Amino acid sequence: xxxxxxxxxxxxxxxxxxxxxxxxxxxxxxxxxxxxxxxxxxxxxxxxxxxxxxxxxxxxxxxxxxxxxxxxxxxxxxxxxxxxxxxxxxxxxxxxxxxxxxxxxxxxxxxxxxxxxxxxxxxxxxxxxxxxxxxxxxxxxxxxxxxxxxxxxxxxxxxxxxxxxxxxxxxxxxxxxxxxxxxxxxxxxxxxxxxxxxxxxxxxxxxxxxxxxxxxxxxxxxxxxxxxxxxxxxxxxxxxxxxxxxxxxxxxxxxxxxxxxxxxxxxxxxxxxxxxxxxxxxxxxxxxxxxxxxxxxxxxxxxxxxxxxxxxxxxxxxxxxxxxxxxxxxxxxxxxxxxxxxxxxxxxxxxxxxxxxxxxxxxxxxxxxxxxxxxxxxxxxxxxxxxxxxxxxxxxxxxxxxxxxxxxxxxxxxxxxxxxxxxxxxxxxxxxxxxxxxxxxxxxxxxxxx
Numbered sequence: 001x002x003x004x005x006x007x008x009x010x011x012x013x014x015x016x017x018x019x020x021x022x023x024x025x026x027x028x029x030x031x032x033x034x035x036x037x038x039x040x041x042x043x044x045x046x047x048x049x050x051x052x053x054x055x056x057x058x059x060x061x062x063x064x065x066x067x068x069x070x071x072x073x074x075x076x077x078x079x080x081x082x083x084x085x086x087x088x089x090x091x092x093x094x095x096x097x098x099x100x101x102x103x104x105x106x107x108x109x110x111x112x113x114x115x116x117x118x119x120x121x122x123x124x125x126x127x128x129x130x131x132x133x134x135x136x137x138x139x140x141x142x143x144x145x146x147x148x149x150x151x152x153x154x155x156x157x158x159x160x161x162x163x164x165x166x167x168x169x170x171x172x173x174x175x176x177x178x179x180x181x182x183x184x185x186x187x188x189x190x191x192x193x194x195x196x197x198x199x200x201x202x203x204x205x206x207x208x209x210x211x212x213x214x215x216x217x218x219x220x221x222x223x224x225x226x227x228x229x230x231x232x233x234x235x236x237x238x239x240x241x242x243x244x245x246x247x248x249x250x251x252x253x254x255x256x257x258x259x260x261x262x263x264x265x266x267x268x269x270x271x272x273x274x275x276x277x278x279x280x281x282x283x284x285x286x287x288x289x290x291x292x293x294x295x296x297x298x299x300x301x302x303x304x305x306x307x308x309x310x311x312x313x314x315x316x317x318x319x320x321x322x323x324x325x326x327x328x329x330x331x332x333x334x335x336x337x338x339x340x341x342x343x344x345x346x347x348x349x350x351x352x353x354x355x356x357x358x359x360x361x362x363x364x365x366x367x368x369x370x371x372x373x374x375x376x377x378x379x380x381x382x383x384x385x386x387x388x389x390x391x392x393x394x395x396x397x398x399x400x401x402x403x404x405x406x407x408x409x410x411x412x413x414x415x416x417x418x419x420x421x422x423x424x425x426x427x428x429x430x431x432x433x434x435x436x437x438x439x440x441x442x443x444x445x446x447x448x449x450x
Contacts (some may be wrong), residue, residue: 228320
């Protein structure tokens with residue numbers, strides 16, 4: 001991605017590829033007005049008013065389509081530059097012709113992924129958290145993801161972080177004033193005021209970080225691992241929950257040897273269900289690797305659905321029992337149609353279980369509701385904006401390290417430096433300091449034309 005945006009203008013098909021009723025081309029930069037006149041034969045229209053235009057190839061004088069033109073004069077535009085949107089018919093032929101014409105315009109080139117949003121950031125129209133919120137909104141697949149992305153895009157997260165940063169800047173100014181002007185007639189109790197403010201900010205950031213990774217789970221998807229001994233019905237359960245044949249089901253134990261995933265929308269929350277290899281000791285190298293991966297996935301999951309084989313009830317697999325977190329996991333005993341009694345084996349488990357039958361469907365609808373309720377209770381967004389990315393978490397953790405050093409520092413000069421480092425850590429989240437090393441990573445997440 002180029003470092004200089006002012007010399008070149010950019011264009012992109014913002015409506016995506018393929019055949020469609022409408023195709024939208026977006027243009028931005030200093031040459032946009034000239035390109036509009038060259039293609040349409042008219043001067044730029046009144047901003048934010050749609051005008052019907054005929055698009056002509058300047059080189060051939062051939063009319064390729066007619067459509068609508070919208071003009072957004074900079075700096076009152078998305079990118080802060082002159083921007084035009086041209087709405088045409090969405091046929092592949094029209095799109096190809098328009099792309100060729102725009103590529104031939106002087107000082108124009110095809111935009112790179114995220115370059116429109118990058119220019120909006122460089123021109124002060126968005127901060128980094130709002131840019132990330134826009135990327136998340138474009139990628140959102142569920143209501144929970146959409147709502148969270150909209151909140152972040154609206155600036156709620158930036159307002160929280162910038163509020164902490166402003167308070168730290170003020171505290172740092174008071175602290176350094178006491179150092180530099182100790183012989184002046186300063187108000188009494190400045191250091192106590194600073195210490196009180198820093199303690200309050202530390203407490204607020206700690207609370208923000210202690211969020212069960214709620215925002216990240218909504219953004220990336222809640223990870224649910226289905227684990228249990230071989231032939232317990234884990235793959236059949238996955239297929240039932242996914243409403244399609246995702247995993248191979250066989251009477252032969254050990255069929256599943258790798259992680260098989262299904263992505264669901266449960267109550268507006270994105271969920272990744274992972275079917276895993278049956279937990280058991282195995283002399284087969286491939287199956288043993290599958291068991292290792294199953295145990296790793298169980299460790300990383302937000303919570304687990306643990307399935308026991310009712311055919312062997314009330315005996316339970318101890319290797320599976322060891323993986324249960326009684327505070328959050330859901331325990332199922334499958335094959336209730338075989339006629340055993342659930343209460344006979346409950347003493348072997350660390351928490352209550354539910355009997356089900358994937359074969360007859362007994363209690364499966366209840367289990368789906370139970371999983372949805374568990375996710376809703378754990379990950380429904382709080383009133384405060386959610387922390388959505390590891391980048392934010394790392395910066396906040398770095399800020400806390402500096403603030404705690406400040407609280408323990410014996411030398412005033414070192415304490416003042418710790419406050420400056422804390423301010424910089426917060427500034428990196430919104431882009432208030434030099435963040436060139438992370439900009440390309442952030443904006444390359446976008447699609448072309450945004």
